[in-house]
Amino acid sequence: MGIPSDEVVIIRPPESPGGPSLITVSCPDKTGLGCDLCRVILLFGLSIVRGDFSTDGRWCYVLLWVAERGRKETRWDLLKKRLVAVCPSVSPPLVSEINSSDQEMDAEQKPQVFLLKFSCYDRMGLLHDVTEVLCELELTIRRVKVSTTPDGTVMDLFLITDTRELLHTQSRREDACNRLRAILGDSMCSCEIELASEEIASCLQASSSLPPSITEDMLTLEIQDESSNAVPQSSFLSVSVDNSLSHAHSLIQIQCYDHKGLLYDIMRTLKDYNMQVSYGRFNTKENGNCNVDLLVVQNDGKKIVDPNKQVALCSRLRMELSSPLRVTLVSRGPDIELLVANPVEICGKGRPLVFYDITYALKLLEIRIFLAEIGRHVIGDREWEIYRVHLGDDHELCASKDKIVDGVTKMLMGWH
Template identity: 80%
Template sequence: MGIPSDEVVIIRPPERPEDPSLITVSCPDKTGLGCDLCRVILLFGLSIVRGDFSTDGRWCYVLFWVVERGRKATRWDLLKKRLVEACPHASSLLGIEIYSFSRHTDQRPQVFLLKFSCYDRMGLLHDVTEVLCELELTIWRVKVSTTPDGRVFDMFLLTDTRELLHTKNRQEETCTQLRAVLGDSMCTCDIDMASEEIAACLQASASLPPSMTEDMLTQETQYEAYNPVASSSPLSVSVDNSLSQAHSLVQIQCHDHKGLLYDIMRTLKDYNMQISYGRFDAAENGKCNIDLFVVQNDGKKIVDQNKQDALCSRLRMELSSPLHITLVSRGPDVELLVANPVELCGKGRPLVFYDITHALKMLEIRIFLAEIGRHVVGDREWEVYRVRLGDDHELCASRDKIVKGVTKMLMGWH
């Protein structure tokens, strides 16, 4: 356990260009803190190559070694600010904050409707998505349609991390940044606070049509076919109670992918598990070893065999198929479906739409229609991305190449 620092978050640059940067977090503990920190790091496009966690039950000390993976230069000052915001305040030392499903009812920030029209071009939607991400605007829903004459009408439901989108200056900044990217092709741009009726659609719908549910969840992505190295790193998850009198050891061996540590941490968060000590290490060959000493929310080990089996099964499922990706026919059209589970607190996986549109831009495939929605399938809430491809997609790539390109982008296998 390290000595608490006056600074909650410290970011140290690498000594050599090829070395990772070091992020140190020292703050009061809470269940799910590791998930929240990993989510922020993933949102900034960074990959965690090593991690250490330790806590005495009240104060925690976390180390992340991170590297940049191809996006624009990291805004380190802003990253530090967002990490600090994810940490509990010192006043929480009065008691550990336990995450539960009831916290899902926390009030969400104001929702805004962005509407603009322009003329279509290759990579348009990705360029728009990149601008919104850089402005720290979170996309909750999108409806994009293209007319026969090549005009695009886009509608985005957004929330603002900075909570300033209600101001004229922030709205003008957003429209100005979009115009800088779209140029003369942009016709209109308007931002208004979403009505209660429109904002209500952020709630997950009861279900998906049976045919879409089957397409989305039964056709598992063949990840090994797109990253042969993964086949040499079989997934292993186990719980061992023999090494510690007070903790259960969760041991994971698997192949690395973008957001791996986030996927592990969000699963433990949803299960109300608290990490007392943990270590994560990703080797150069992509093999990862994770050791986590955990306790349940009652402070006890996981001794019930059914609970052990349930946790291991969920971790295997989340790590073997963190996203479901498939291409299906809708009459004469072809639709790309991507689905990922939503945290119990209501947060979706960061940058999924960014990566989808980036992959399609790289393949030079136009997007005719795109929608993001949330749906309940079984006992889980899913964020579902539906992207209808342009009529000329077959001229650009085969179906397998499209799925492969999107999968590799989402999984970070470049």
């Protein structure tokens, strides 16, 4: 372990044009820190192409090489600020209290929830453009209810939280509405932001009933069918646990094909299992194949020796890496509904930018959205975030069902 830097997070530009930037994190350790760092990086639309991290149980040192994927220029200063925010604070002198308990780690103050309500005239890609503005403003979408009337008027209701925690101020609310007016132009009719009451929040909760296809097809613990057109032909998945190479740690070895948020999916799974990563190495080859080596211990500091626990962990990792998100189309009477489901972390946080990617994929396919809804449902022993999107009547003129599913899946997985 090296001597910790005075700066918690350092971001170095690429050594050559088009190369990856290097993010260095040096801070006190905590269970799930890797997951939190990867979530922030995923939120900024960056891809981790290589990683190296180690910890002595009290202090950790993380190196992550990240690449931009053709979207808007990364706001590096803001990324650094958000990465620092998820790292445990250091109060000199450094004492044993920095190794905080899991309860202290997850005891985050719940942000205030606001209701964004606006109406406008419908047009192609409208919902994605609105979602993009909200992402740029660092407004997190918690729930959404979007409906289109027969005359083409759209009423959008968003339950949102503010990463900057400034939405209670008049200037921040006016800035958000002005940004929306700028992107929507003359089509916007009204825009209001107010603190959401409990009654409003409960009215915007997702429907308690879900189509049987979700529980029967989407949420089964089966590895995604590799014959699907959305899965790269070179995909390969292997997960194993080896206790013979270290007297103190279990070695988890993973070989798989890369996808957007891959390291996040690994780290959130280990976080949910209360696994502590002492050392890890991650690298992506030019053909998209990835190798991951992780030395881990359970929350009691011991190796994973129980065969049943090994099998359960490997099975969950294979499932999460094969199908981190589930995408399907179902018929709802005369309408077609796109369903996307992804598991929520035990701490309650969901995968970032899912709604952004869904609306972006549909915009590229030139498919209108008639109604959209986001909600959370407990199915079995897990909580799921469910995105339900009713497609416009003209969707069949734009793409077949298979093309829609493949297009959305590839966008979510970063294979477009």
